[in-house]
Amino acid sequence: MNAKSISAQWRPAAILGLLVLLLIAPFVLPTYPLSVLTEILIFTLFAMSLNILLGYAGLPSLGHSAFFGTGGYAVGLLAKYLGTPAPLALLIAVVAGIALALITGPFVLRTHGAYFLILTLSLTQVLFGIVWLWRRVTGGDDGLPGIPTPKLPFLLGRVSDTANFYYLTLIVVGIAIATIAWVVRSPFGLALVGIRENERYLEGLGYPTWTLKYVAYALAGGYGALAGGLFAYFKGFVGPGQISWLLAGEGMVMVILGGAGTFWGPAIGTILVLLLRYEVSAFTQRWVMILGIVFILTVLLLPQGIVRLPNRIREIRAQLRREAPLPRPTAPAHHTPSERAVERVIERS
Amino acid sequence: MAVPALQLEHVSKVIGGLTILEDISLTVQPGERRAIIGPNGAGKTTLLNVIAGFLPATRGRVLVFGRDVTKLPAHRRVDVGLLKTNQQPAVFHELTTRQNILIALLRGRHSPLGLGGLVERDREIQRLAEQVLEEWGLLDVSDVEVRHLPHGYQRRVELAARFALRPKLLLLDEPAAGLAVDEIPAFIERLKQLPRDMTVVLVEHSMRVVFSFADRITVLHHGAVLADGTPDEIQQNEDVQAAYLAGAMRGRDAGAA
Amino acid sequence: MPVNTASLVIGLSYASLLFLVSVGLSVVFGLMRFVNLATGSLYLIGxxxxxxxxxxxxxxxxALIAGALAALVVGVLIERGFLQRLHRKELLQVCLTLGVAYIVQDVTRWIWGGDPLRLRPPELLRGSMELFGSVVPIYRVALIGIGALLAVLVWYLLERTKWGAYVRAGVDDLEMVQCLGINARRVFAIVFSLGALLCGLGGALGTPVTGVAPGTDIQLQLMALIVVVLGGLGSVTGAIVASIVVALVDTIVRTFWPEASFFAVWALAALVLIVRPQGLLGRAA
Structure with missing residues (x-):
């Protein structure tokens, strides 16, 4: 029995254990750590939604905060102008996120790699600008304060308000994460990994790669907006900072730290980044620097993320023992420069 | 007269002002094994990519089993039974052998909204994958990431994935490239065992492979068809000899012959 | 239209700074598809x-020399230490250079505090002068001159020398260049270092104009990204043209709708990318 199937065996038990811990957390934790935990849940959803693009489909988006902010503003505007109840408002937030993705998708998906990165960033900045300047509706840089925190009716009076919103977040995020798990383990999810690995090869197997990317982009947008909507309720406020590209960059770092393309990696990365921010800042002002050092160390030592740390250790130990379980790959087929040039022209077109 | 498996009508391809293919017309009958040969830079790989839809033809038409596919994107051409292998095996390096096969088998089941159940719970697909792995002698390496496999295995994974999609017209782009000289006879045997109702178009540098496998040979030179005929005719053709064959045969197969 | 000589001078002097910050980024980007989000940090250091x-x-x-050299040192450290192993891994590049940016921002805040610092121009270039009937600051005019001079220099280096030909060939097709037996790594290292040098010089030159404070790095970083995508990755001429366009749009919009200037530039970038994903003067990617 190999390591993978052993961990697969334990997976249900581990998830159950985690769930129990999360359920009893409000009875154990004081208010402040509980609100940090709430934030971790929300950003885990954000990072996991981004991971659909970064990790699975291999699309390096630096503009995912656009969806987060869209969800936040959807919730904020609905609460301010219409007093929409939370479940409906969150649903509309998701729809708004998907809509934004469907509108911008045809443009950004024309590009690849670094270009994709910068185009998603540009569009996010434009959205940021619209929100910033359209003061009459969005409140400009003052944002929209006073968003009432929704509460679970069946828990009213039984637990504190913080715990009540925590449970609400846990339910929404839990359901969302379960559906993400389902998406990435479906044939669609496997196809996305194929796109990341080599889009052209996948197309050669008869997959409509563009459509797949478009759907992935829309899904990521929807989940990202859901996280943003929850965050707006959590803070009771939505402002341009929730669209800022710095947030997108932080999301990207969360995903990479934990392990892009792994299911639980983004959760680990989120916990790490947020704990660094809140805990380290409590005893040193230099937490920004420490965060920067963590980023760099991750890239250098664990480019595949913390989640893959056990694998990495196993690899290193195997190397030390000079185990070579399989023959080394032979040298790639001979290519003349002209053939390669033609191949690359094809890749580009 | 049966509908030809592949027809090219006056196909040209211009990339960045450079004419790579010029007015190519050829017809391949169902079940035929056609080799396309020519010196480096003759446009063989480009031609396969135009047929497979990875490159749009600048002019001309491509018909597969009588259907005009000129305007179809590559993934839609798989629907008419057209599949292609790559010079570098077209496999997903960070996926396991099994996942590579699964991706092929799952084509069409990904239904754009991602709704299709979990891959690992799909017993039918898992059984099929197991079958394919066994058939191609890949069971031992089924859970190894393909990047760890030697070149020959990667080629096998590539072919297995394509055969899982039941090709009717198979384009092989230098399948023998990267094989060691002593692997070539076995490889030729494998090619000969391909089902007879499958049409094969082969681009290959190894003349041993070409002449022991092809029913007809098309010679490309500077992006145009120089000659077209049976292996014997091609061998006799003086133009071909002058342009290419003699030198290539001396250079490439002297050691192996 | 409030476009007069004064705003033109302000715009073009800003363009000079933008060019200095973005040309290295652009060429490195074109050469190695490398996304350097620490470009603004180099400006900050300078x-x-x-x-x-x-x-x-x-x-x-x-001060100019020191600023440029400091940025060069940090640039060389980044290049030597990290960049070679991250070829074509955009995600890791972003993560790493963002990490560097965080560290630089924090260290500089530690040393120089959070208040904006401004430098007075050298005595020779203080005060204002009359130009085409408008009164303009002399230092701004000098900046335009320096920027133009350096632009010509860089342009000459890349477009007219043999070494520049290597770089341009590398932008077109890196593997091809390696086939020709040129040490692409060394070319890249030199380009990266020169880019860092210009960034630092820009930072020192810009201090009398933009000032320097935590946040200057982010602002310049974003502007440089816009210039690079607008101009087309790897194109020096593109970087020159885009620097001027961006700076002028920024300056002009600023005169009648100050708040919107920053976003107008982004809207421009998004628009150009949607119409021409390869940028104004870039070649198809």
């Missing part, structure tokens, strides 16, 4: 070091 040196020695010229 600015702060320049400020300190000018403060302690009173010599502006020395």
């Amino acid at each position: 600015g702060y070091i320049g400020w300190s040196v000018a403060r302690s020695t009173g010599n502006f010229f020395l």
Whole structure:
């Protein structure tokens, strides 16, 4: 029995254990750590939604905060102008996120790699600008304060308000994460990994790669907006900072730290980044620097993320023992420069 | 007269002002094994990519089993039974052998909204994958990431994935490239065992492979068809000899012959 | 239209700074598809070091050299230490250079505090002069001159020398260049270092104009990204043209709708990318 199937065996038990811990957390934790935990849940959803693009489909988006902010503003505007109840408002937030993705998708998906990165960033900045300047509706840089925190009716009076919103977040995020798990383990999810690995090869197997990317982009947008909507309720406020590209960059770092393309990696990365921010800042002002050092160390030592740390250790130990379980790959087929040039022209077109 | 498996009508391809293919017309009958040969830079790989839809033809038409596919994107051409292998095996390096096969088998089941159940719970697909792995002698390496496999295995994974999609017209782009000289006879045997109702178009540098496998040979030179005929005719053709064959045969197969 | 000589001078002097910051980024980007989000940090370093040196020695010229050299050192450290192993891994590049940016921002805040610092131009270039009937600051005019001079220099280096031909060939097709037996790694290292040098010089030169403060790095970083995508990755001419376009749009919009100037530039970038994903002067990617 190999390591993978052993961990697969334990997976249900581990998830159950985690769930129990999360359920009893409000009875154990004081208010402040509980609100940090709430934030971790929300950003885990954000990072996991981004991971659909970064990790699975291999699309390096630096503009995912656009969806987060869209969800936040959807919730904020609905609460301010219409007093929409939370479940409906969150649903509309998701729809708004998907809509934004469907509108911008045809443009950004024309590009690849670094270009994709910068185009998603540009569009996010434009959205940021619209929100910033359209003061009459969005409140400009003052944002929209006073968003009432929704509460679970069946828990009213039984637990504190913080715990009540925590449970609400846990339910929404839990359901969302379960559906993400389902998406990435479906044939669609496997196809996305194929796109990341080599889009052209996948197309050669008869997959409509563009459509797949478009759907992935829309899904990521929807989940990202859901996280943003929850965050707006959590803070009771939505402002341009929730669209800022710095947030997108932080999301990207969360995903990479934990392990892009792994299911639980983004959760680990989120916990790490947020704990660094809140805990380290409590005893040193230099937490920004420490965060920067963590980023760099991750890239250098664990480019595949913390989640893959056990694998990495196993690899290193195997190397030390000079185990070579399989023959080394032979040298790639001979290519003349002209053939390669033609191949690359094809890749580009 | 049966509908030809592949027809090219006056196909040209211009990339960045450079004419790579010029007015190519050829017809391949169902079940035929056609080799396309020519010196480096003759446009063989480009031609396969135009047929497979990875490159749009600048002019001309491509018909597969009588259907005009000129305007179809590559993934839609798989629907008419057209599949292609790559010079570098077209496999997903960070996926396991099994996942590579699964991706092929799952084509069409990904239904754009991602709704299709979990891959690992799909017993039918898992059984099929197991079958394919066994058939191609890949069971031992089924859970190894393909990047760890030697070149020959990667080629096998590539072919297995394509055969899982039941090709009717198979384009092989230098399948023998990267094989060691002593692997070539076995490889030729494998090619000969391909089902007879499958049409094969082969681009290959190894003349041993070409002449022991092809029913007809098309010679490309500077992006145009120089000659077209049976292996014997091609061998006799003086133009071909002058342009290419003699030198290539001396250079490439002297050691192996 | 409030476009007069004064706003033109302000715009073009800003363009000079943008060019200095973005040309290295652009060429490195074109050469290696490398996304360097620490470009703004190099500007910041140049600015702060320049400020300190000018403060302690009173010599502006020395400040420029020190600022440029400081950025060069940090640039070489980044290049030597990290960049080679991250070829074509955009995600890791972003993560790493963002990490560097965080560290630089925090260290500089530690040393120089959070207040904006401004440098006075050297005596020779203080005050204003009359140009085509408008009164304009002399230092701004000088900046335009320096920027133009350096632009010509860089352009000549890349477009007219043999070494520049290697770089341009590398932008077109890196593997091809390696086939020709050119040491692409060394070319890349030199380009990266020169880019860092220009960034630092820009930072020192810009201190009398933009000032330097935590946040200057982010602002310049974003502007440089816009210039690079607008101009087309790897194109020096593109970087020159885009610097001017961006700076002028920014300046003009600023005169009648100050708040919107920053976003107008982004809207422009998004629009150009949607119409021409390869940028104004870039080649198809």
